[in-house]
Amino acid sequence: MTRDRPRPVPIDTAKGKVDYDILPSLVGYNLPRAQIAVFAKFATAVAEHQLTPGQFGVLTLIGANPGLTQSALAKAVGIERSTMVAVIDGLQRAGLVERRPSPIDRRSYALALTGAGQKITETLKNLVADHENRVLSDFSDSERDTLISLLQRLVGNC
């Protein structure tokens, strides 16, 4: 240790004495922490059905938009078309999604849920609603709406 530097002060983290400086005042610090916390529990719940949160989103969109093409779906989710093709391959192998010839474009497929796909999507929607209610148990309806609206404004600003 050199003499011209202040001696390090031992930090007692057991007593929570770490100084987080500007971090707690940053949305950019709190946002990923919240995302990690909420996602971990949700992913665990969905995994019991051998699915990921991303697959749940895709199933929900196909269920709400039967006939959607892979390209349109990729665009709606915001991922590359090639990635979406792999996602649909997996869901088709699992017997949850069907590719049918598109009535408007021979080069693309119209996607639809199978009976099993519809069933698991309904199950997952209920599970997701339960998860949200648990995570937001102490939020008023107005606080929930405020959070969602502020998050959407953030997305719009980026």
Place this chain on the structure above:
Amino acid sequence: MTRDRPRPVPIDTAKGKVDYDILPSLVGYNLPRAQIAVFAKFATAVAEHQLTPGQFGVLTLIGANPGLTQSALAKAVGIERSTMVAVIDGLQRAGLVERRPSPIDRRSYALALTGAGQKITETLKNLVADHENRVLSDFSDSERDTLISLLQRLVGNC
């Protein structure tokens, strides 16, 4: 196409006619979208200084808590100690962090920023503040506080 199924309705995503069903009403849908959007720009800005957002967080904590041990830092950040050792290795190689003998525990190191580390941490703090102000340009102070407080409550609920 079988006859007993409804014919898929082509979706015109160009006109934004995809039905997102329950997704936009879910915090679990809006949270990762906001996280991805905010993080992408921030990571790009920090990368110009050859650092990641995670490294910025670590530098800030060491700067605010000189003498912090690697274990205490890992705990404060919420990652494994072994992962933190690798992070510190990288920051030490870059000449930004020093490991000094701990005055309270021979088996651990007390961490401190070097002069270069202090300089870049200050630069990054300003850059991060600018980034936050840009992303939150249309947020009032009260809205910014509300967002952070709601995100922190989410973390507390998980």
